[in-house]
Each structure stands twice: as C-alpha cells, then as structure tokens.
Amino acid sequence: MKFYFSYVDIGFYNGNIITVNNEDEIAQAVGVKGNKIVFVGSTEALMEITDDRTKLIDLKGRTMCPGFIDTHFHPILNGLFEDNEHGSIIRIQTDQYPSIQDILDIIRKAASIRPEGQWISLMGYDQNRLVEGRHPRKEELDLAAPNHKVQCMRACGHIGIYNSAALGTIGVLDAADVLRYPKNEIVIEDGRLTGMVKEHTHFYLWSKVTYTQEQQIKAATKSNSILLKNGITSLHDPGECGAVSYQVMQHLCKNRTFKPRVCMMLHSIFGKPFSKQDNEHYLSLGLLSGLGDEFFRIGPSKFMIDGGTSGPSCATKDPYCHDSLMPGIIGWEKEEIIQYIHDLHKAGVQITAHAVGDLAIEYMVEGYEKAIIELPREDTRHRIEHCAIVSSDLIDRMAVLQLCPSCNPGFIAWNGTNYTAYFGERMKFFMAMNSMIQAGIKVSIGSDAPSGPVESMKILDACVNRRDFITNQLIDQTQCIGILEAVRAYTMNGAYASFEENIKGSIEVGKCADLVILSENLLQCPKEEIGRIHVDMTIIDGIVEYEKAF
Numbered sequence: 239m240k241f242y243f244s245y246v247d248i249g250f251y252n253g254n255i256i257t258v259n260n261e262d263e264i265a266q267a268v269g270v271k272g273n274k275i276v277f278v279g280s281t282e283a284l285m286e287i288t289d290d291r292t293k294l295i296d297l298k299g300r301t302m303c304p305g306f307i308d309t310h311f312h313p314i315l316n317g318l319f320e321d322n323e324h325g326s327i328i329r330i331q332t333d334q335y336p337s338i339q340d341i342l343d344i345i346r347k348a349a350s351i352r353p354e355g356q357w358i359s360l361m362g363y364d365q366n367r368l369v370e371g372r373h374p375r376k377e378e379l380d381l382a383a384p385n386h387k388v389q390c391m392r393a394c395g396h397i398g399i400y401n402s403a404a405l406g407t408i409g410v411l412d413a414a415d416v417l418r419y420p421k422n423e424i425v426i427e428d429g430r431l432t433g434m435v436k437e438h439t440h441f442y443l444w445s446k447v448t449y450t451q452e453q454q455i456k457a458a459t460k461s462n463s464i465l466l467k468n469g470i471t472s473l474h475d476p477g478e479c480g481a482v483s484y485q486v487m488q489h490l491c492k493n494r495t496f497k498p499r500v501c502m503m504l505h506s507i508f509g510k511p512f513s514k515q516d517n518e519h520y521l522s523l524g525l526l527s528g529l530g531d532e533f534f535r536i537g538p539s540k541f542m543i544d545g546g547t548s549g550p551s552c553a554t555k556d557p558y559c560h561d562s563l564m565p566g567i568i569g570w571e572k573e574e575i576i577q578y579i580h581d582l583h584k585a586g587v588q589i590t591a592h593a594v595g596d597l598a599i600e601y602m603v604e605g606y607e608k609a610i611i612e613l614p615r616e617d618t619r620h621r622i623e624h625c626a627i628v629s630s631d632l633i634d635r636m637a638v639l640q641l642c643p644s645c646n647p648g649f650i651a652w653n654g655t656n657y658t659a660y661f662g663e664r665m666k667f668f669m670a671m672n673s674m675i676q677a678g679i680k681v682s683i684g685s686d687a688p689s690g691p692v693e694s695m696k697i698l699d700a701c702v703n704r705r706d707f708i709t710n711q712l713i714d715q716t717q718c719i720g721i722l723e724a725v726r727a728y729t730m731n732g733a734y735a736s737f738e739e740n741i742k743g744s745i746e747v748g749k750c751a752d753l754v755i756l757s758e759n760l761l762q763c764p765k766e767e768i769g770r771i772h773v774d775m776t777i778i779d780g781i782v783e784y785e786k787a788f
Contacts, residue, residue, distance in 0.1 A: 246292045247271050248751075248780065251281040253297030254759045258304055258730045258744040262722055264761070268302060270751040273779040278745055301760040303725055304745050305471025305752035305778065306694050307732025309644040310623055310684020313496070314478040314486065315507060316464070317457030318449060319361070319688055323347040326453050331362040331393070337369040341390065342382040349383040357404070357447045358383055361391035361688070364548070366656055367708075374399045376433025389447060393652075395689050396546035398440045399433045407446045408439075422565040437545045438569040441509030449479055454486045461687075462496050466784035468694040469754030469773040473498050474537055474644070474684065474736060476592075476623060477505030480512060491534035497783045499533050499752075501736040503590065505540035510569055513541050517582070527588040528737060532750070537736055538588040538621055543575060544568045544598035546689070547626050548653045550660050552595035554627060559662035572601050579605035583620075584613055588737075590621035590644075596664075599628055603635050610639065621735060624686070628667045637677040642735040644682045645669045647700040648690040654706035654713035665714035671701060671727065672717040682731040683724075694754075698724050699768040707769075721760060721768070751780035 246269035255265035257278060267284035269277030277284055288294065318326040321334065323344055335341050341363060348358045365373045379388040379401035387404040391397065402411075409415055413431060416424040425434035435443055449457075465473065475487060490496035504520055506512035517539040529536045545551025545567040550558055553568040570578070575591075579602070582589045589606075593599045599622060606620055618640070625643035628636075636643065647669050650657070658665055667673065674681040683701070685692045699705065701724035704713045719727075733743025742750045755775040763771060776784040 245269075245271065245287045246277060246284070248293045248295065249284050249288050250295050250297055250302060250753075250755075251284050253300055253302050254761055255302045255745060256304075256722065256725055256760070257746065258726050259746050262726075265745070268745060268753070270780045273751055275745060275747055275749050275751050278747060297755065299759055300774065301756040301758070302745070303469070303754050303756065303760075304729040304743055305754050305776065306469050306728050307472040307474075307682070307743065308465070308470050308685050308692070309474040309682040309732045309735055310476050310646065310686050311465070311470075311473040311692065312478060312507070312687065313461035313465070313473065313475060313500075314454045314457045314483050316688040316692070317460035318453065323351060326359065326449055326457070328358070328360040329362045330360045330390075332364055332367040335363065336367075338372075338374050338378065341374060342378055345379065345382040345388060345390075349386050352386060354385040355387070357387045357389060359389045359391070359447055361395060362393050363390070364393050364653075373434060376401055376405070376431055379433060387446075389444065392549060393689065394546035394548040396440065396551050397434060397436050397549045398443065400435055400443060401433065404443065404446075405431065405433070405435075408443055420569065422567060436549070436551050437567040438509050438542075441507060442511075445508035445512065451482050451486060454479065454483055455490065458486060458490055458496055462498070464692060465498050466776045467773060468692055469756075469776050470692070470694060471498050471752040471754070471776065471778045472732065472742065473500055474732070475500055475502045476540060476684075477503055477507050477513070480506045480508065480516070488534050494533070497778050499742075499778075501535050501537040501738075503537045503540040505542070510542065517541070521582070521585045521587065526586055532738075532741060535736070538590040539582050540590045540592070540623070541570070541578065542592040543570050543601065544593060544595050547594055547624070547649060547660075548656060552626065553597040554595040554661075554664075555597045555600075558660050560659045566595055566597070568598060570601075572604075575601045576605040576608055580609045580612070583609035583615065583618070586615070588619055588621070590623050592623045594624045594626045596627045596629060596632065599625060599632055603632060603639070603641075606639050606641065607635065619735060619737065623684070626669055627661060627664055628670050630667070630673065633670060633673050633677050633679070636674070637679050642680055642682065642731075643674065644684040644735065645671055645674075646684055646686045646690050647671060647704070648685050648697040650704050650713050651691055651696050651700045651707045654704065655709045655711050658713060666716045668714070668717070670717050671723075672719050675719060675723055675727070680731040680734050681727055682735045683728045694728070694773065695769055695771050698728065701727070702765050702768060721765065725760075751777060753777040757786075
C-alpha cells in the first residue's frame with residue numbers, strides 16, 4: 239500500500255509485545271508516528287500501513303515492554319558516585335573495599351589530593367560484609383585524614399561515620415554535646431563518641447557538605463546514561479540537594495539533555511527542617527502537585543519519618559531479631575505526622591513520606607485516614623515511599639485509602655539474607671507486593687539508587703524470585719509475584735502514581751512512544767534466569783535513545 243506520507247515512521251514486528259493494557263494482551267507489532275504509538279496488533283496488519291519510508295525493526299521474537307518507570311531514583315545523588323579518590327562521593331562497596339583498612343587507604347589517597355579542610359565523602363560499605371565485621375570508628379578516620387572532614391556512609395545512606403573535624407561542624411566535640419540532638423541519633427559507647435550518626439542528625443550533618451551546580455549537572459548526566467541502559471524512560475526523583483538540584487533537573491529536562499521524564503518530589507536529602515521549608519514555601523504560593531509538563535513536573539510533597547532497612551534503623555513495632563536492644567529511629571512524633579499530613583492534604587497536594595518500618599507506616603496510614611475523613615478529596619493517590627514492613631491489617635487499610643506505595647524489591651537482591659536475620663517472620667510481609675496486588679493496591683517499583691540496584695532485570699528478578707544475588711539465598715517466597723504483575727508494577731502503576739496513566743505506562747494507541755526492547759522473550763525465559771536478560775534498545779518519545787552495541 240502506498241501513501242503520500244508514511245502513516246508509520248517506525249514499525250516493530252515479529253515480537254512478543256507486553257502491552258500492559260487492561261486485558262494484559264500480548265501483541266506482535268507496534269507502529270510509531272512522531273512521538274506517539276499509532277498501531278498495536280499483528281505483524282500482518284502493521285505491514286498494511288507502512289511504505290518504503292517506514293523504518294522497520296524485526297524484533298525476532300524478543301519482548302517489547304512499555305518503558306520502565308522507576309518511582310524512587312535519585313539521579314543527582316546516584317551520579318555523584320565515582321570509584322576512585324576523585325569522586326564527589328567515593329563508592330566503597332565491599333567487592334572493591336572488603337576491609338576497613340581498604341577504606342582507610344582510599345581516604346588517605348583522597349586526603350593527599352585535596353586541600354586541607356575539605357570534605358572527603360564516601361558511601362557503600364556494609365559492616366556485615368567487611369572483614370572486621372563492624373563499622374569504621376571515628377579514631378580510625380581521624381588518623382587517616384586528620385586535616386580533613388570525613389563522612390563515611392553505610393550503603394543505606396542513613397548511617398554515617400564522621401571524624402572529629404566533621405562532627406565539629408555541628409558543635410559535637412564530646413559526649414556531652416550529644417544531648418542537644420535527638421536521642422539515639424549520635425551513638426555513644428562507654429561515654430565516648432564513636433563517630434556514628436544516624437538519620438535526621440546524619441542528614442543535617444550532610445547538609446554541611448556542598449555540591450556545586452557543575453558537579454550536580456555532571457552527576458545527573460551520568461545517571462541519564464545508566465537509566466537509558468536499563469530501559470528506564472521515566473523516574474520519580476524523591477529528593478536531592480535543595481534549590482540547586484530543582485533548578486538543575488528542570489533545566490536538563492527542558493533542554494532534553496536528561497532524557498527520561500522526571501516527576502520531582504519536594505524534598506531535600508538534608509533532612510526535616512530543609513524539606514519542611516521547601517514544602518511550606520511551595521504551598522505558600524498556592525501551587526499544586528503536577529505543575530510542569532510531560533518531561534518535568536512537580537510531584538508529591540515529601541517528608542521522612544523513620545530510618546532504613548539495612549542499617550537497620552527503621553521504626554518497627556517489635557524489636558529487631560538480631561539485636562533486641564538496637565533502637566529504631568523515628569524523627570517525627572505521631573501527632574506531628576498526623577497534623578502535617580492534615581495540613582498538606584488540606585492544601586490540595588499529593589503527599590508522600592519515607593516510611594519503612596511498620597510503626598512509621600501505621601502512623602502514616604492513621605494520618606491519611608483522619609485527613610480524608612475530615613477533608614474528603616477524590617483521587618488523592620497519596621503515597622508511601624519504601625513501605626517495607628507491613629501487615630495484613632495495614633494492607634487492608636491502605637487499600638481502602640487507595641494509597642499508591644512505592645516498594646523497593648531490589649533491596650532483596652542486595653541484602654535479603656541480612657533482612658532475614660533482622661526481621662525474622664516479618665519477612666512474610668517485607669516488600670509485600672503480592673499481598674498489595676491481591677488487595678487491589680497499585681504498588682509501583684523504585685530502585686532507591688544509589689541505595690539499591692538500578693538494574694531493571696535484577697529488579698524484575700527480585701519481584702519474581704526474591705533472591706539475594708550476593709548469597710544466592712532465596713528469601714521468604716510469600717510475596718513473589720508473576721512476571722506480568724511485575725512488569726505492570728514497573729510501568730503502568732508508576733504512571734498512575736504520578737497521574738500520568740493516560741499518556742504512558744502501557745503500549746496503546748495514542749500514548750507516548752516510550753518503549754524498551756529486551757534481548758529475548760521475557761515470557762518464555764525460565765524465571766530463575768531473568769537476570770541474564772538485558773536491554774537491547776530504549777526509545778523515548780519515538781526516538782531511540784539507547785541501543786546496545788553488538
């Protein structure tokens with residue numbers, strides 16, 4: 239058939255197309271015109287609307303999915319990492335730095351090339367996997383870099399070990415100074431500072447470390463490449479380094495240097511007072527969530543309630559299994575959480591908060607329940623970030639509220655064995671995606687990179703198999719889900735969580751041509767081998783932004 243113009247600019251055929259439409263249909267072919275999907279169906283029908291100007295791509299049985307949507311990814315923070323002493327944040331994962339002595343060696347190298355008084359920032363160690371089986375200590379950091387301020391963060395990002403010079407920036411010179419800060423957040427042993435600082439005080443201390451606009455632009459650009467390689471075409475940014483970061487991300491998205499679409503939450507990684515200031519200023523202007531366009535928009539107003547899973551430092555109802563005396567950290571009082579949710583809900587914005595442990599999640603759920611009863615609003619799509627440890631009761635209440643939790647199944651791939659030791663029987667409801675889906679909750683998937691793996695296939699594997707990639711141990715299988723359920727959570731549910739399900743999240747006529755081609759048929763791959771699959775091509779707005787070199 240001949241046309242005066244090509245009805246289809248690009249045609250993909252002979253594929254296994256996971257459409258993620260309402261019927262979960264599998265198609266053979268997709269046609270794209272400009273930046274929109276204009277055809278979904280059979281290969282034979284596609285060929286009837288192409289001509290010699292159509293670019294045809296034979297999928298050869300490979301799977302095509304909607305572009306993946308990572309609903310909790312820090313592009314600037316993730317991109318600040320480098321694997322050497324020159325990094326804005328030096329990556330110190332255990333495979334490269336297996337001992338505290340290795341960490342001290344890289345600190346000495348960094349100190350040798352930086353002017354005295356500057357910060358040396360590191361992140362990535364896991365005390366459980368270090369040769370010494372413990373955290374570094376303040377005195378060790380002091381000896382390695384006596385004339386620099388040192389911040390050595392655990393892989394979770396919620397716990398840091400600081401040297402004396404760094405602690406001095408917030409006036410902590412001895413154990414007596416700890417009383418000015420929240421209980422249990424600056425750790426004392428035998429009446430002496432250990433250098434360990436947790437949660438809100440750690441984030442406040444982190445605010446003393448500055449990253450230039452140039453560093454942040456470079457970091458976001460680096461993350462751009464990582465995201466495209468993994469088929470991620472949209473992300474929800476849960477917070478960066480304040481005003482400069484908002485400007486950097488908006489600018490990079492507007493000029494299309496940063497390719498994935500961004501929904502940016504109002505939140506600063508530097509902690510409670512900074513996030514409250516950002517949100518309250520925004521609300522004072524009368525603005526609402528959703529401001530922007532399809533490439534960059536303002537998302538939920540976010541705050542942070544408790545700690546992390548892998549430290550661990552999250553707020554749980556019952557003690558940790560491995561150490562019943564280890565305190566969970568909660569930075570907001572219950573009534574304070576309920577009041578803040580009420581105020582944000584009244585302002586008409588979408589709300590979310592970092593809540594990991596079941597105690598923190600219960601406080602959030604109660605806050606949402608009270609706000610919605612007092613001030614009924616339709617279709618709020620309020621969220622919970624991480625939502626790691628829940629119960630059947632909490633899931634039922636979240637379903638009634640129609641909340642949109644963002645979970646991090648990839649954490650299991652990195653740390654599942656340790657979680658089993660920390661939480662015991664509670665692993666039956668850890669990242670409880672199966673139970674949430676069965677309850678009708680539109681749960682989405684976030685990597686929380688750099689704290690979790692960004693690799694899309696590793697994340698899908700974690701959803702389906704719940705396997706610790708480091709120990710190869712299968713973690714409690716109660717919450718395993720099917721591959722189609724995992725793909726839906728990673729695509730359509732992510733679009734729904736940002737009120738964008740009408741323009742993306744599935745392969746349907748009229749939607750944005752955000753597509754990913756995998757290296758083989760995902761539906762025929764044995765589930766235990768999902769991790770071997772890779773992304774062959776990533777398409778955003780009808781443009782091929784990444785293609786694997788062969």
